[in-house]
Amino acid sequence: MxxxxxxxxxxxxxxxxxxxxxxxxxxxxxxxxxxxxxxxxxxxxxxxxxxxxxxxxxxxxxxxxxxxxxxxxxxxxxxxxxxxxxxxxxxxxxxxxxxxxxxxxxxxxxxxxxxxxxxxxxxxxxxxxxxxxxxxxxxxxxxxxxxxxxxxxxxxxxxxxxxxxxxxxTKDHLTGLMNVRSFDIRFNDAVGHAAAAQSSLSVLLIDIDFFKKVNDTYGHQAGDEVLKQFAAVLVDYAGAEHAVYRKGGEEFIVILEKCPRAHARKMAEAICEGVRGFAFQLPDRTRLQVTASIGVATYPDIGRESLLESADNALYEAKRTGRNRVVSL
The missing domain is CATH 1.10.1760.20 (Arp2/3 complex 21 kDa subunit ARPC3)
Known part of the structure; x- marks a missing residue:
């Protein structure tokens, strides 16, 4: 009623x-x-x-x-x-x-x-x-x-x-996470609140390593299953107080409000280790291990206008130097 x-x-x-x-x-x-x-x-x-x-x-x-x-x-x-x-x-x-x-x-x-x-x-x-x-x-x-x-x-x-x-x-239909449109709104609000309260704000930009190989080897249905389970792992490690978003493809973003650089890096390391140790189960019951690369950027160490760009640069550096690691700028 x-x-x-x-x-x-x-x-x-x-x-x-x-x-x-x-x-x-x-x-x-x-x-x-x-x-x-x-x-x-x-x-x-x-x-x-x-x-x-x-x-x-x-x-x-x-x-x-x-x-x-x-x-x-x-x-x-x-x-x-x-x-x-x-x-x-x-x-x-x-x-x-x-x-x-x-x-x-x-x-x-x-x-x-x-x-x-x-x-x-x-x-x-x-x-x-x-x-x-x-x-x-x-x-x-x-x-x-x-x-x-x-x-x-x-x-x-x-x-x-x-x-x-x-x-x-506002939601990603595959993973159930909020999508990039929702991220833009939440990120702008979070940065504004951090600036007004003079508090820290960290962003984790996360990418599944060699995800294309998963699709090429096991098929797109298997790739979709990996994405869904990967999203669940991120939500589990980020906790209810932090927002997790799917940026697109195999890229994800986590907003960590009131989170200084050291704590953000510690959480990113925990996520990286958690993904590495998680057994992803494909539709045919095949078990698969994947890894993730994570770029970390923190405000006010980095200006609000450059925060996302710095996280992207950190992610690129993590992938360039071998993947399966965390880089913070």
Missing amino acids: LHSHRTRKSKLVIGGIFGLLGIVQMLISIRVSPTVIMDLRSLAVVCAAIFGGLHASVLASLIIAAGRILLFGGLTEAAALSSISITITGIGCGLIVRYVRDYRKAWVYLLTFSAVLPAIVVYLLLREKSIEVIPVFLPVYLVGGVIIAYVIHYLDKTKSLFLKYEKEA
């Missing part, structure tokens, strides 16, 4: 909004006959339940009940019965969305419950005149509810797709 991850404060705000919307619906009621009018205030309570859960639907119903009494003739028998009805509707709708998790079933129960209860109240109030209202009220109410359900479902699907595409745009 749409209310699942909202805070209690936001649920109460939603309840207040739909409560006011219910009062507006009473103000723009539909005239069924010269002496009888009807409105769709219960749909506001249903929406409050969908978006805000039990707290929102109860609050919305109480606001509508108060509005019915204060704005439409005072505490008459009809107002009292109508207010009790809408309050029960609010409680019932809130309980339905709490315990019915399937979206379609919940809407069926919500519309049925919130339509039948007002129809009973109309019958109790109007008796013989109810025959003029109920045949009009029920179809209009149910059609309106179905339309609202469809619109909410469409908007929810659209939001889910947007979040999915946003996530895919």
Whole structure:
């Protein structure tokens, strides 16, 4: 349900909004006959339940009940019965969305419950005149509810797709790591924070040695498996407090905030040793050892504008001097 991850404060705000919307619906009621009018205030309570859960639907119903009494003739028998009805509707709708998790079933129960209860109240109030209202009220109410359900479902699907595409745009589909686009944003923020706090910031630029040979010898599927397992090793050694990114191909980047050069080199050495000792398992269950070269650069030892270039130069030096090693500048 749409209310699942909202805070209690936001649920109460939603309840207040739909409560006011219910009062507006009473103000723009539909005239069924010269002496009888009807409105769709219960749909506001249903929406409050969908978006805000039990707290929102109860609050919305109480606001509508108060509005019915204060704005439409005072505490008459009809107002009292109508207010009790809408309050029960609010409680019932809130309980339905709490315990019915399937979206379609919940809407069926919500519309049925919130339509039948007002129809009973109309019958109790109007008796013989109810025959003029109920045949009009029920179809209009149910059609309106179905339309609202469809619109909410469409908007929810659209939001889910947007979040999915946003996530895919910032993550590497193969390894699950954040991609280079995410790195650019995080790196700029990290450098800015380091400069403002006058703290250190280190970058590890990591490359799998002779990765092309893995693809040429065992195939690209095996290469993809090595990349996924390599990413897992990096995350394991970097820890949750440090961000790991896939730059592209067999290159990875780790941002180490508040990390001086000596500590960054120590971590890079640990990663290098961990990769060297890890048994990568290919899809055909072949076990393979690979190594990594790592370039380290640290701010403020190196200016913020030159940090990535220095890490790249350090990586190049590590590969030039034999690979399977760490070089820091």
